[in-house]
Every structure is written in structure tokens, then in C-alpha cells.
Amino acid sequence: MIINPLKRVYLALESWFNFSFGTEWNPLYHLGTLSFFLFWIILVSGIYLFIPFHGSLEGAHASVEWITHEQWYAAGVMRSLHRYASDAVVVTVLLHLFKEFASGRYRGFRWFSWVTGIPNLWMIVTLGITGYWLVWDEMAQYIAVGSAQLMDALPIFSGAMTRNFVSGGMTDRFFILIEFLHLLGQPMLLMFMLWLHVKRLSNVNINPPRGLAAGTFIALLALSLIAPAMSHAPADLSRVPIEIRIDWFYLNVYPLLEILPPRQIWMLTTGVTLLLMMVPWLLPKKDGPKAVVDLDNCNGCGICFEDCPFDAITMQARTDGARYEHEVTVDADLCGACGICAGSCPASNPFRTPRGHLNTGIDMPQLRANDMREMTREAIDSMSGDLKILVFGCEHGIDVDRMNGDDTRGIKLICSGMLPPTLVEYALKQGADGVMVTGCRQNDCYYRFGNRWTRLRFAGERKPGLRARAEHDRILVHGGAEPDAPQIRQDLDAFRQRLRELNQSAPVDAGETV
Amino acid sequence: MPGRRFNIVPTHKDNKPLRYLLQALNYSLFMGIVWYFASAPAVRLIDEDEAKLTIAFAHAGQLREPCRMLSQEELNKLAPNMRKLDDCPRERSPVLIEAELDGEPFYKAELPPPGLFGDGGVDVFYSAKIPAGEHRLSLKMNDSVRIEGFNHQFEQLVSIEHAQILLIVFNSKQGFVIKQELN
Numbered sequence: 128m129i130i131n132p133l134k135r136v137y138l139a140l141e142s143w144f145n146f147s148f149g150t151e152w153n154p155l156y157h158l159g160t161l162s163f164f165l166f167w168i169i170l171v172s173g174i175y176l177f178i179p180f181h182g183s184l185e186g187a188h189a190s191v192e193w194i195t196h197e198q199w200y201a202a203g204v205m206r207s208l209h210r211y212a213s214d215a216v217v218v219t220v221l222l223h224l225f226k227e228f229a230s231g232r233y234r235g236f237r238w239f240s241w242v243t244g245i246p247n248l249w250m251i252v253t254l255g256i257t258g259y260w261l262v263w264d265e266m267a268q269y270i271a272v273g274s275a276q277l278m279d280a281l282p283i284f285s286g287a288m289t290r291n292f293v294s295g296g297m298t299d300r301f302f303i304l305i306e307f308l309h310l311l312g313q314p315m316l317l318m319f320m321l322w323l324h325v326k327r328l329s330n331v332n333i334n335p336p337r338g339l340a341a342g343t344f345i346a347l348l349a350l351s352l353i354a355p356a357m358s359h360a361p362a363d364l365s366r367v368p369i370e371i372r373i374d375w376f377y378l379n380v381y382p383l384l385e386i387l388p389p390r391q392i393w394m395l396t397t398g399v400t401l402l403l404m405m406v407p408w409l410l411p412k413k414d415g416p417k418a419v420v421d422l423d424n425c426n427g428c429g430i431c432f433e434d435c436p437f438d439a440i441t442m443q444a445r446t447d448g449a450r451y452e453h454e455v456t457v458d459a460d461l462c463g464a465c466g467i468c469a470g471s472c473p474a475s476n477p478f479r480t481p482r483g484h485l486n487t488g489i490d491m492p493q494l495r496a497n498d499m500r501e502m503t504r505e506a507i508d509s510m511s512g513d514l515k516i517l518v519f520g521c522e523h524g525i526d527v528d529r530m531n532g533d534d535t536r537g538i539k540l541i542c543s544g545m546l547p548p549t550l551v552e553y554a555l556k557q558g559a560d561g562v563m564v565t566g567c568r569q570n571d572c573y574y575r576f577g578n579r580w581t582r583l584r585f586a587g588e589r590k591p592g593l594r595a596r597a598e599h600d601r602i603l604v605h606g607g608a609e610p611d612a613p614q615i616r617q618d619l620d621a622f623r624q625r626l627r628e629l630n631q632s633a634p635v636d637a638g639e640t641v
Numbered sequence: 642m643p644g645r646r647f648n649i650v651p652t653h654k655d656n657k658p659l660r661y662l663l664q665a666l667n668y669s670l671f672m673g674i675v676w677y678f679a680s681a682p683a684v685r686l687i688d689e690d691e692a693k694l695t696i697a698f699a700h701a702g703q704l705r706e707p708c709r710m711l712s713q714e715e716l717n718k719l720a721p722n723m724r725k726l727d728d729c730p731r732e733r734s735p736v737l738i739e740a741e742l743d744g745e746p747f748y749k750a751e752l753p754p755p756g757l758f759g760d761g762g763v764d765v766f767y768s769a770k771i772p773a774g775e776h777r778l779s780l781k782m783n784d785s786v787r788i789e790g791f792n793h794q795f796e797q798l799v800s801i802e803h804a805q806i807l808l809i810v811f812n813s814k815q816g817f818v819i820k821q822e823l824n
Contacts, residue, residue, distance in 0.1 A: 293695060342668055346669070366805055372683045
């Protein structure tokens with residue numbers, strides 16, 4: 128399988144973090160929630176800092192110095208946490224952007240989340256800029272003059288802004304504006320944009336695992352104590368600051384003013400932003416056919432509604448006069464065509480119509496529940512080895528076709544979450560000695576919840592679960608990306624060996640048909 | 642419990658002591674990146690022998706055409722409540738400004754009056770680094786199309802220190818003024 132170089136980099140990074148943190152705490156799987164957690168730190172520390180902060184030309188710098196030096200053990204630590212958590216957010220957000228791009232999770236039905244995510248970069252950066260502005264030190268002066276130059280390049284300002292930042296041009300009213308922006312206007316707008324960003328997702332989680340949150344907080348606290356955030360000298364509009372130790376996470380655009388005119392900087396930054404926003408259409412990928420509801424086989428149980436990762440399914444009152452209270456509908460624009468709903472539908476149980484066509488309540492036109500059952504039968508019949516092992520795998524994990532051999536057949540699904548656990552039972556009843564299910568790396572499903580729901584279903588902890596009487600010893604649930612293929616093959620060999628031992632102790636009647 | 646008999650392969654094997662050590666390493670690396678780029682590399686804004694000269698003011702050019710007193714005949718044609726004695730066209734003159742430093746051109750601009758009717762004041766802002774030390778500064782400005790040449794002129798020997806911002810402003814009463822505030 129060909130993997131693009133960016134994805135290869137991402138997978139290597141992911142492997143390293145899985146090795147270091149385990150799959151539950153891998154920060155790459157929690158970049159969104161980690162960003163939210165950092166926002167909480169910023170919010171709490173910001174509220175604390177607002178109490179002693181004095182928003183005036185004379186008082187701003189002095190109050191920040193008091194915060195930093197006089198009450199270093201509380202307010203000073205809060206200031207450092209505020210700054211470093213803000214910087215860390217830029218790292219987590221950029222990693223989030225990189226991850227989604229590298230793994231192809233930005234186009235097709237995902238365009239909305241991508242497009243609404245990009246402006247958040249501007250929101251975060253401008254929020255940081257106004258924060259630095261409040262300190263009113265030499266760096267704030269540098270930002271103020273630079274920002275004014277940038278604003279003046281826009282037709283609506285025409286040179287009026289910069290004149291505010293010449294000697295004698297500043298007043299305390301300026302702080303009222305910046306405080307309003309930094310403490311209320313910008314955070315509110317950012318919150319709205321974040322809500323919009325996750326609007327098309329279901330089961331949105333904003334809290335990282337406790338271990339990861341604790342580790343991140345301890346690291347930030349340690350950094351705050353070792354290298355507390357400091358100010359520059361107070362702003363002096365009659366002098367040029369000689370050297371500024373700028374925060375490159377937020378202020379990287381300002382040094383460009385030394386080499387480019389402000390208008391070109393606007394063109395560059397807005398151009399990059401627009402380019403990023405257009406990426407879903409510049410590198411398009413067509414979604415597969417969307418899920419289809421068959422009301423004749425839908426009893427409105429709502430499991431697919433619960434399981435859909437993209438909020439594409441809604442429950443509504445029955446429209447066909449059937450005796451059930453509800454039915455489901457699919458919004459094709461939101462549907463990711465993952466098939467997780469088909470895997471969750473109790474009507475996908477292959478034992479329902481052993482001889483007839485298997486119609487289920489919600490199905491994927493490109494790979495119907497009946498097709499999966501047929502493929503299962505054919506795969507079992509086609510094997511000639513001493514064992515018959517079926518490997519169900521998803522399109523985004525390892526390539527299961529490469530596992531084909533005399534005793535092994537791979538069946539490719541859209542997502543491992545579209546596999547009804549009853550089909551695995553069916554395969555064992557049809558003569559398979561063992562079934563392996565493999566999806567994406569644990570906690571990193573291309574369709575968000577496919578491998579998580581699969582694991583929970585097979586563990587009997589989520590409907591529709593694998594029944595207790597199923598031969599659990601003959602089922603292996605795995606997961607991994609292409610670089611993990613050698614490890615998965617090794618585990619498959621161990622599974623083969625176990626199946627042989629099981630067959631020796633209690634041979635399976637391979638000819639049994641249900 | 643069905644889950645207990647179930648074979649789920651963890652993607653990675655658990656080795657807690659090693660894992661905590663690696664986590665500490667990763668967090669240290671993360672915080673190292675955060676710490677470094679939060680304040681480095683530093684940006685040098687001005688060299689040892691440099692200062693800055695800034696010209697910054699707002700000024701409205703004079704009206705392009707002078708106000709004209711209306712004749713009695715013209716006033717009679719107007720409604721009684723609208724008989725304003727003079728007629729002043731709104732459009733203003735562009736502001737032409739030229740600055741020289743030690744006889745060399747420093748700044749030159751012709752700024753048209755903004756606004757739909759060309760009746761707004763112009764904002765002049767120009768700032769550039771110059772060598773610190775003594776300089777002969779001359780400024781000329783024309784703010785009326787009805788006047789030939791420059792109607793505001795200023796020339797002075799100025800002394801400017803390293804990193805100092807020498808600010809030139811203009812107001813219609815005093816003309817060009819140097820604001821040279823030092824701490």
C-alpha cells in the first residue's frame with residue numbers, strides 16, 4: 128500500500144507516542160481535547176491575573192511587574208501558566224491541523240470541520256496578540272506599532288491607526304478597548320467558532336484523559352517555576368526598543384514588516400489562509416454512496432443514531448404507519464459513508480434469513496449486509512489449508528488482501544465498525560476456525576469511533592454485542608496502520624497456533640451450516 | 642463476563658516504568674519547544690548607530706475653491722430657511738509634502754483628500770531609520786491648489802540619539818513642530 132510521505136511522518140510520530148504514552152494517553156489522539164484543557168488553564172489563570180492587573184498607561188506594566196516579582200509564588204506562576212499554556216495551544220492546534228491533513232481527514236464530508244477550523248488559527252493568534260499588548264512593555268509597543276501599520280494598510284484605516292502610537296498619542300482608553308477584546312470579545316468569538324468547528328460531530332468530548340491532563344499540567348507548572356514569564360522594559364514611544372525577545376508562536380508575522388510592505392503581508396497571510404480553506408476542493412476525494420434506510424427492516428431502535436460519529440442520523444416519528452414509534456433518517460450531506468450504522472443495526476444479523484436475501488434496517492449501497500454475508504461464505508469455501516481464518520479489515524488500516532493464503536482470506540470493509548458481531552459468529556458456524564478483525568490503530572479510527580465501537584461490541588459492552596455463547600477464543604480483534612503489518616502478521620501466526628491447539632482439543636465441525 | 646474471555650490485542654504492550662520515563666522525556670521536549678520559541682530567537686529592531694525619524698500628523702488641505710458670497714438675487718431664489726450667505730465647495734486640496742535630510746530626499750508624497758467627495762483630512766505617517774547624530778532637516782508642505790510652491794516650510798539642525806524616535810508633527814497654528822521627548 129502506498130502511503131503519502133506526510134502520512135508516513137504522522138504514523139511514525141503516532142507510533143512513537145503510542146510507545147511512550149500507550150494508546151489511551153497518546154496526545155495525538157487528544158489534540159482537540161488537550162487544546163480545550165489548555166484553554167481552561169488559560170481561562171482560570173487569566174481570571175486570577177485580571178484581579179491585580181491595572182489597565183492604564185501608567186499602571187499596566189507596573190501591575191504586571193508586581194504580579195511577576197512581588198507575588199511570584201501565585202500570580203507570577205499564574206502568569207507563566209497563562210503564557211506557556213497559550214504557547215502550547217498553538218503547538219497542539221498546529222499538530223491537530225497536520226494530523227488531519229496528513230491522514231486525509233479534511234475533505235469530502237469533512238470539509239465543514241476543516242473550513243471552520245482554519246479561522247480559529249486567526250482567532251487564537253489575535254487573542255494572544257492582544258494579551259501581549261496588555262503588558263505595555265517594549266514588546267507590546269512593538270506589537271502595537273506593527274499592528275497599527277498592518278491595520279493602516281487596509282483601506283478603512285488609511286494611516287490613522289499608527290498615529291496613535293507616536294509619542295504622546297496614547298491614552299488610557301486604549302486599554303479599555305484591548306481589555307474588552309482580550310477578556311470578552313475574542314474569547315466569545317473563539318468559543319462560537321469552536322462550537323461551529325465541532326458542529327458536525329457527535330459524542331464530542333472536550334476533556335482529555337486524566338493522566339494526559341495531569342502530565343501536561345505538571346509539565347507546564349514545572350516550566351513556569353523553572354523559567355517564569357518576564358516582561359521587557361516599560362513601553363516608551365519616544366524610543367525604538369533595541370531588541371525584542373518575541374514569542375514566535377504568536378508574533379511571527381511582525382518581523383516580516385522589516386522586509387515586506389504591510390499590504391504584501393496581508394496578501395501572504397490571507398492567501399495562505401484561503402489556500403488552506405480551499406484544500407478540501409484542491410485535493411478532492413469523493414465520498415462513497417451514503418447510508419440508506421430500509422423502513423421495512425427498521426424498528427427505530429436508535430442504535431445507529433447513537434453510534435453515528437458524524438451526527439448524520441436523526442430520529443423522527445414513524446411515517447410509514449408501522450407499529451413502531453420511531454424511524455431514522457440519514458442526512459446525506461453529513462454522512463461519512465463509513466457503514467458504522469450498518470454494523471450497529473440489529474437487523475444486520477446474518478442468522479435472520481439464513482437462506483434468503485439479508486435486508487437490514489440501514490445499509491451501505493456499496494457493501495450491503497447481504498454482500499458481507501456472501502463474501503464470508505465464499506471466502507470460507509475458497510480456503511484449502513488445515514485452518515480457515517477470516518480477516519475482516521478496514522480500508523484505512525492494514526491491507527488485509529496481503530494476508531491471503533491457503534488458510535487465510537481477507538475481507539475488506541469500509542470500516543471495522545460496519546461489521547456486525549453476529550457475522551463473526553456466523554463465520555465460525557459456517558466453518559471458519561478463527562476470525563480476526565482489524566481496524567485502524569486503537570483510538571485513531573479514520574471514522575472516529577469504528578474501532579472503539581467494534582471493541583466494545585465484541586466485549587459485549589455495547590449493542591449489538593457479541594453473544595456470551597460465541598466462541599470467543601476463536602476471535603481476535605486487532606488494529607493497526609500499514610507500518611504495524613509485521614506485528615499483526617506475527618500476532619496472526621500466534622493466533623493460528625492457538626487455533627490449531629483448540630482444534631486438537633475440541634475440533635470444530637467445519638461443515639455445520641446454519 | 643464475555644469481555645474477560647475476549648481477545649483484544651493492545652496496540653502496544655504495557656511497560657509502565659519505561660513508559661513514564663518516556664513520557665517525562667516527551668513532556669520535557671514539548672516544554673523545551675514552548676519555552677524556547679516563547680522568547681527566542683530575539684529580534685533586533687535597531688542597530689547601534691541608528692535612530693528613527695517619524696513624520697506623523699493629520700491635516701486637512703485647504704478648500705480647492707474659495708467660499709463665494711451669494712448675490713441677493715441668488716439668495717432670493719432659495720427658501721427663507723436655507724439662505725446661507727456663502728457657498729463653500731466641499732472638495733479639499735491634496736497635501737504635498739517633501740522632507741530632506743542633510744540635503745538628501747527623505748520623504749515625498751502627494752496625498753489626495755479621502756472621502757467620497759474628497760473633503761476629508763489626510764493622515765501623514767512616515768517613519769524610517771536614520772543614522773544617529775546631527776542632521777539638517779527641512780520640510781516643505783503645500784496644502785492648497787490655489788498657492789504656487791510650498792506654503793509651509795521648516796528647517797532645523799536636529800540632534801538624535803541612538804534608538805531615539807524624533808517625531809515631527811504639524812498643526813495649523815505652529816506649523817511643523819519637533820517632539821523630542823527623552824526619558
